[in-house]
Amino acid sequence: MAFKDKVAGFFWGFLFLVTLLQLAASGELPFITAFSFTACLIFTLQVYLKYISRKSVRYFLSGLNTILLVGIMSVFCLAITLVLTAEGYVIIKLTMSDAADKMIGESTSSIFGLYMLSALISGMDYLFEKYKDSLEQEKELETLKRKSLEMEISLLRNQLSPHFTFNILNNLQFLIRKDKDEALHLLSRYSKILRYYVYESQKKLIPLDQEITFLKEYFDLEISRHVAELKISSEWRVPENDLRIMPFILSTFVENAFKHVLPNQANEYFIKQSCFLNEHGDLIFEITNTFDEGVVATKPKGVGLKHVEERLALAYSDRYHLILKEKKELFSVRLELKLEK
Secondary structure (H helix, E strand, C coil): CCHHHHHHHHHHHHHHHHHHHHHHHCCCCCHHHHHHHHHHHHHHHHHHHHHHCCHHHHHHHHCCCHHHHHHHHHHHHHHHHHHHHHHHHHHHHHHCCCCHHHHHHCCHHHHHHHHHHHHHHHHHHHHHHHHHHHHHHHHHHHHHHHHHHHHHHHHHHCCCCCHHHHHHHHHHHHHHHHCHHHHHHHHHHHHHHHHHHHHHCCCCCEEHHHHHHHHHHHHHHHHHHCCCCCEEEEEEECCCCCCEECCCHHHHHHHHHHHHCCCCCCCCCEEEEEEEECCCCCEEEEEEEECCHHHHHCCCCCCHHHHHHHHHHHHHCCCEEEEEEEECCEEEEEEEECCEC
16 A cells, blocks of 8 residues: 555544544434444545546646635535535434434534535645645656756767867877877877777766776877977876766866967976875866966867866766866866765
């Protein structure tokens, strides 16, 4: 038996006992009359509620304004009160002597009581149905949000910046003419990274160790591609773990750093990166690169960082803290991410 059926059974049982005890304790009705009327009352109210809970009736009521709704519900309550009064009259006539006619004629207070009971039951049922509808709508909304989240993440995952591929192809074209062995070595390393892009991008989560291994390979490849004047340092303090992360969250920041790094006015030209787990087990990723404000101002702004922020907001909600700073021709990123196993 479902929980709501148990609650409904308890409610009707409680109402039956309270009504029966009240009628029997009054001394005006014999027990058989009180029992029969109580049973008839409960049955009639159940049929009434089943009727007004039909989808067609609920749909009709939902389209009414407050005044019309109160008016229609009052008519419903009056109708069920008249039905209950008629049932009570028949039961009393069948179970009591003809002297009961006088008592029935003077029982205006019982009619008012039946009206108030029907109004109370109707109001409780209406509020319960509205609450149930709101829960169903909330559940449907959560389902839609989850599906939308999955679709947006999938879309953003497939919008990885192609500039890395373009840079590699340009370097390969140059190296093939200059040093075929070096070009083959670069092509071999690039194929590993490209394979990672193709296959791992289809997964929702991957092991953190796997993402870090990819980033180390990425750094090594970029170091071999860039001129010696660019100082590149990377620090990894992430012990073996069973944490999982969405693919390419960290690599977007690395790509962005190598894409925009330039010597600044202070003759600094570097990329510094660190990645570690703090005492709470949260991932801390930091990367800083120099840039030239004059050159950057003439270039169109990319969408890589915007996409990664959207992915973080969708997938990690309140489990991340991202700080992006531009100061004195230094661009820095600090990401604190609470990962799960």
